[in-house]
Amino acid sequence: xxxxxxxxxxxxxxxxxxxxxxxxxxxxxxxxxxxxxxxxxxxxxxxxxxxxxxxxxxxxxxxxxxxxxxxxxxxxxxxxxxxxxxxxxxxxxxxxxxxxxxxxxxxxxxxxxxxxxxxxxxxxxxxxxxxxxxxxxxxxxxxxxxxxxxxxxxxxxxxxxxxxxxxxxxxxxxxxxxxxxxxxxxxxxxxxxxxxxxxxxxxxxxxxxxxxxxxxxxxxxxxxxxxxxxxxxxxx
Numbered sequence: 001x002x003x004x005x006x007x008x009x010x011x012x013x014x015x016x017x018x019x020x021x022x023x024x025x026x027x028x029x030x031x032x033x034x035x036x037x038x039x040x041x042x043x044x045x046x047x048x049x050x051x052x053x054x055x056x057x058x059x060x061x062x063x064x065x066x067x068x069x070x071x072x073x074x075x076x077x078x079x080x081x082x083x084x085x086x087x088x089x090x091x092x093x094x095x096x097x098x099x100x101x102x103x104x105x106x107x108x109x110x111x112x113x114x115x116x117x118x119x120x121x122x123x124x125x126x127x128x129x130x131x132x133x134x135x136x137x138x139x140x141x142x143x144x145x146x147x148x149x150x151x152x153x154x155x156x157x158x159x160x161x162x163x164x165x166x167x168x169x170x171x172x173x174x175x176x177x178x179x180x181x182x183x184x185x186x187x188x189x190x191x192x193x194x195x196x197x198x199x200x201x202x203x204x205x206x207x208x209x210x211x212x213x214x215x216x217x218x219x220x221x222x223x224x225x226x227x228x229x230x231x232x233x234x235x236x
Contacts (some may be wrong), residue, residue: 096123100120101190103118103125104168108130108168111132113131116129117144117165117167118147119165119184120165120166121162126160127151143167144175164185165179168230169193172203173210176210186219187219190224190229193206195231199234
């Protein structure tokens with residue numbers, strides 16, 4: 001026994017001790033308790049039972065440490081994923097992106113809420129959509145969903161595969177899920193979820209976070225194209 005360690009007691013620790021750690025009930029030495037001791041000298045020799053208890057404590061401590069480290073890594077990874085679209089912003093935007101985004105903004109101006117979308121393939125507009133939540137009495141009638149449904153109805157599923165969807169606001173979890181399942185190849189949005197949340201209720205999950213959970217359907221994401229113009233629609 002080292003001078004700083006644990007003292008093994010039969011039954012409960014003596015009164016006045018600060019805390020103790022009991023072994024699991026099914027452990028052969030469940031009647032033993034561990035009490036932290038400072039600079040305690042023990043004259044007795046370590047036996048097999050003592051070694052088993054020590055090994056059990058070390059194993060439990062290492063297991064808890066690994067678990068805490070895993071939680072910290074997971075939280076940090078989520079934070080990085082949430083920040084990624086903001087950092088990328090308009091880095092890979094093109095003049096065509098602004099042209100098609102203006103079409104999405106035109107749709108948003110006529111929506112029940114200022115959200116609009118267009119779907120483009122090979123430079124041609126396949127479908128347009130605006131928020132029709134109040135008009136249709138349909139909470140799922142977001143601009144992206146309306147555009148996708150119209151494209152499916154008029155052109156079929158194949159037309160969506162590899163297309164680009166432009167939207168005045170970063171898609172919510174519902175719309176982003178539909179975008180992924182339709183195999184749309186690229187998403188371009190104006191205002192981010194964080195920006196939209198300053199004007200209207202939002203589910204605080206970024207499109208990049210959802211896309212990262214679906215590696216089986218890769219998609220390119222560009223954010224921040226004409227974001228200021230999109231946000232000004234909320235003041236009208």
